[in-house]
Amino acid sequence: MADTATAQRTVKFIITRRDNPEAASYTEEFEVPYRPNMNVISALMEIQRNPVKSDGSSTAPVCWESNCLEEVCGACSMVINGKPRQACSALIDRLEQPIRLEPMSTFPVVRDLVINRERMFQSLKKVKAWIPIDGTYDLGPGPRMAESKRQWAYELSKCMTCGVCLEACPNVNDRSTFIGPAPISQVRLFNAHPTGEMNAYERLEALMEDGGIEGCGNSQNCVRSCPKGIPLTTSIAAMNKDTTKHLFKKWLSL
Amino acid sequence: MKGNSYLPRKLHSLLGVIPLGLFLIEHALTNYSAFEGGQEGFMASIDFLHGMPLVFFLELFVIWLPILFHGVYGLYMAFQSDLNVGRFSYSRNWAFALQRITGVITFIFVAWHVYDTRIQLALGNTTYEELGNHMHDIVSNPAVFTIYIIAVLAATFHFANGIWAFLVSWGITIGPRAQKVSANICMGIFVIVAVLFLLSLVAFRGDEFEGAAALVAATGR
Numbered sequence: 253m254a255d256t257a258t259a260q261r262t263v264k265f266i267i268t269r270r271d272n273p274e275a276a277s278y279t280e281e282f283e284v285p286y287r288p289n290m291n292v293i294s295a296l297m298e299i300q301r302n303p304v305k306s307d308g309s310s311t312a313p314v315c316w317e318s319n320c321l322e323e324v325c326g327a328c329s330m331v332i333n334g335k336p337r338q339a340c341s342a343l344i345d346r347l348e349q350p351i352r353l354e355p356m357s358t359f360p361v362v363r364d365l366v367i368n369r370e371r372m373f374q375s376l377k378k379v380k381a382w383i384p385i386d387g388t389y390d391l392g393p394g395p396r397m398a399e400s401k402r403q404w405a406y407e408l409s410k411c412m413t414c415g416v417c418l419e420a421c422p423n424v425n426d427r428s429t430f431i432g433p434a435p436i437s438q439v440r441l442f443n444a445h446p447t448g449e450m451n452a453y454e455r456l457e458a459l460m461e462d463g464g465i466e467g468c469g470n471s472q473n474c475v476r477s478c479p480k481g482i483p484l485t486t487s488i489a490a491m492n493k494d495t496t497k498h499l500f501k502k503w504l505s506l
Numbered sequence: 507m508k509g510n511s512y513l514p515r516k517l518h519s520l521l522g523v524i525p526l527g528l529f530l531i532e533h534a535l536t537n538y539s540a541f542e543g544g545q546e547g548f549m550a551s552i553d554f555l556h557g558m559p560l561v562f563f564l565e566l567f568v569i570w571l572p573i574l575f576h577g578v579y580g581l582y583m584a585f586q587s588d589l590n591v592g593r594f595s596y597s598r599n600w601a602f603a604l605q606r607i608t609g610v611i612t613f614i615f616v617a618w619h620v621y622d623t624r625i626q627l628a629l630g631n632t633t634y635e636e637l638g639n640h641m642h643d644i645v646s647n648p649a650v651f652t653i654y655i656i657a658v659l660a661a662t663f664h665f666a667n668g669i670w671a672f673l674v675s676w677g678i679t680i681g682p683r684a685q686k687v688s689a690n691i692c693m694g695i696f697v698i699v700a701v702l703f704l705l706s707l708v709a710f711r712g713d714e715f716e717g718a719a720a721l722v723a724a725t726g727r
Contacts, residue, residue: 334593420594422602428586429511466515469587470671471602473594485674486681493677499516 261286263295264306264350267314269364277361281306281350282314292332292339292353293318296365315364323479326414330365331356336419338479339365356419372413375435379458383448395446408441408487410480417474417484423467430467433474437487443494456491456498465491514579519675521576522668525568530665534699537706540638544714548638556634577613584610605667608660615657642715645707658703666696 265282283306284298296316303313318328321340328339331354333347344351359367385391397405411434418424418432439455442448459465465488474484536555540548558564584606591603622644626632632640645651670692673679679688709715 420590422588422590422599423586425586425588460510460512462511464512466512467586468675469583469602469605470598470674471594472598473590473596476594476596483682485685489674489677489680489685491677492675493680495512496516496677499512 263290263344265295265299266350266352267299267364268352268354269314270355270361271312271363273360273362280311280314286344288345290344292330292342292344292347292351293321293328295344295351296339296353315362315366317366324412326369326412326416329356329367329414329416329419330354331419336416336477338414338416341479356415358419358421358424359415367415369413369415372415372418372432372434375431376413376438378431379435379439379455380451381435381438381442381455383442383445384451385447397444397446401444405441405444408437408444408482411437411441411482412480414479416477416479420473420477422471422473423469428467429463431463433468433484433488436465436468436491437482437484440487440490452494453498456495459491460495460499465495468492515583516675518576518579518583519668519672521572522665523672526572526576527665527669529569530661531699534702534706537710538702539706540641540715541705541709544709545638549635552634552637573616577616580609581613601667601670605664605671608664608667611657611660612664615653615661619657638710638715641710642712645710651707651711654707655704658707659700662696662700662703665699666692669695 262283263286265284266279267282268277268279270277282299282304284295287294293316296314300313304310316328316330316339318340319325320327323338323341326338329336330339331337331352332339332342333352336356339353353365355361355365355367357367359369359371362368385394413434415434417434421430421432423430424432436459439459443452443455468488470485472485475482475486478484536548536551539551543550555561587602587606589603589606591599623632623637623640626640627634627637645654670679670685670689673688674685679685
C-alpha cells in the first residue's frame with residue numbers, strides 16, 4: 253500500500269548541464285520517484301541509475317562531486333534554487349519544486365555540476381595559511397593558546413573551502429583578481445595562533461597585494477551564505493584593521 | 507590593473523570621506539543658507555568661501571584632484587563588481603549595489619554640474635553675484651529639477667554609505683554590532699544632508715532668486 257502511495261509522487265529537477273569546459277551550457281528536466289528523507293545527492297544518484305529525462309528520452313547521467321555526505325568536505329557545493337550550498341544537506345522535503353541545480357559558475361565548470369575549486373587552494377598558499385614549525389632541530393613546544401581565544405578560533409577553523417562565499421560574492425568574477433572571503437578569514441585564524449603569530453606580517457602582506465583584501469566591497473553576502481556560520485565579515489574587518497596598522501608601521505618603520 | 511591595488515583602493519576610501527565628504531557637507535550648508543537666509547544669506551556664504559586664502563589651491567587639492575581620482579578609480583571599481591541582488595536580496599547587498607549605481611550617477615552629474623556652474627563662472631558667462639539667479643534658471647526647468655533631486659539623493663546616499671564602508675575598510679567597526687550601529691548613524695546622516703540639499707533646491711526655485719541678481723547688481727553699483 254505504502255509503495256503505491258509513494259510511487260505516484262515524483263521530484264522535479266531542472267539541471268544546468270555542460271558536456272565539457274568549452275561547451276555551452278543547457279538545461280535538462282528530470283522527474284525522480286520520491287522517497288522519504290531524500291536529499292539532492294540521493295536524487296542525483298537516482299538519475300545516475302536511470303538517466304531518463306522527463307520527456308522519456310535517455311541522456312548521459314548527470315555528473316557531480318560528493319564525498320563526506322555530512323556537510324564537512326564542501327565537495328558537493330552547487331547552486332540549488334539560486335543559492336549556493338551543499339547538495340548533501342539540501343533536503344528535498346525543504347526545497348521548492350522544480351528544484352533547479354546549477355554549477356557554481358564563479359569557478360571553472362569541468363562538467364555538469366562539477367567545478368574546479370583550485371583557485372581556493374592557490375589562495376591558501378598565497379596567504380600562507382599554515383603554521384611553520386619545521387626546522388633543522390627540535391624547536392620545542394610552542395606557546396600555549398588561551399582557551400577563550402581557542403574557542404573563537406575554532407569557529408574560523410570550520411572553513412571547508414567549499415567556495416560558497418566566493419560564489420555569493422559580487423566582487424569575485426572574471427574582471428577582478430579578488431581572492432574572496434575564505435582565505436582572508438584563514439589569515440585571521442593563523443595569525444591568532446601563538447606560533448602562527450610569529451609570521452603574522454607575511455600573511456598580512458599577502459593580503460595587501462593585488463587581489464588581496466582591498467577587493468572586498470562589503471556586500472556581506474559571504475557571511476549570510478557560509479554553511480558553517482563563520483563570521484567572515486568580522487574576519488575581513490579585523491584583517492582590515494591589522495593591514496591598516498601594518499601599513500602605517502611600515503611607513504613609520506616601527 | 508597591474509601592480510599593487512591595495513594603496514589606490516585605500517586612498518580611494520580615504521579621499522571619499524576626507525576631503526570629499528567634508529566638501530559635500532560644506533556644499534550642503536552653503537546651499538542651505540539660501541533656504542535659511544535667502545539671497546542675502548546665500549551671498550554671505552559665497553563671499554565667505556570666495557574670501558578664503560589660496561582659494562584656487564584649496565579648490566584644486568581639496569575638490570578637483572580628489573574628485574578626479576575618486577571618480578575615475580570608482581568607475582573602475584564599479585566595472586569590477588557584479589550586481590547580484592536578484593539572487594542575494596539582503597539589505598547590505600542592496601547597499602553594495604546602490605553604492606556603485608549612485609556612484610556612477612554622481613560621477614555623471616558632477617561632470618555636468620561643474621560644467622554648468624563652476625566652468626560657466628570661469629568662462630565669465632555668470633558671476634558670483636548672479637549665482638543664485640543662475641541656479642534659479644537651472645532648477646526652474648522641471649526636468650532639470652527632477653534630475654537634480656535624483657542626483658542629490660544619489661550623491662548623499664553614496665556619501666553616507668561610503669562612511670559606513672570607510673569605517674569597515676579601515677578596521678574601525680569590526681563586529682556585527684558596531685557595523686549595525688554605524689549603519690544606523692550613516693542612514694541618519696543620509697537623511698539630514700539630503701534634506702539640506704532638497705530644501706536649498708526648493709529655495710532656489712523661489713521668486714526671491716528670480717530677479718535677485720539684477721537687484722544686487724543694481725544696489726552693488
